Amino acid sequence: MANQIVSDLNQLYSDYQINFDLEDCDKVLRIESNNSIDILGVGCNAEKQYKKSNNNIN
Structure with a gap:
């Protein structure tokens, strides 16, 4: 799931370097x-993208 989130965010924000530290x-x-970095825009757009992706799965 982490890889999918990073992939989705990279598509939305190609100028950003995005990763999870799963060992933390x-x-x-x-x-x-x-x-x-537009923190509010990242959170809002990421949530919309996540909901859109989940609706396409079900």
């Missing part, structure tokens, strides 16, 4: 960029 006890999602 908190399972950290890291988003890095040389430019500013």
Whole structure:
């Protein structure tokens, strides 16, 4: 599931470097960029994309 989330986010935000640290006890999602990151936009768009993807599966 983590790979799918990263893949979806990379499609939406190709300028960002996105990865999960699954070895960390908190399972950290890291988003890095040389430019500013729109935190609110990432969260909102990612949630919409996730819901859209799940609706296509069922």
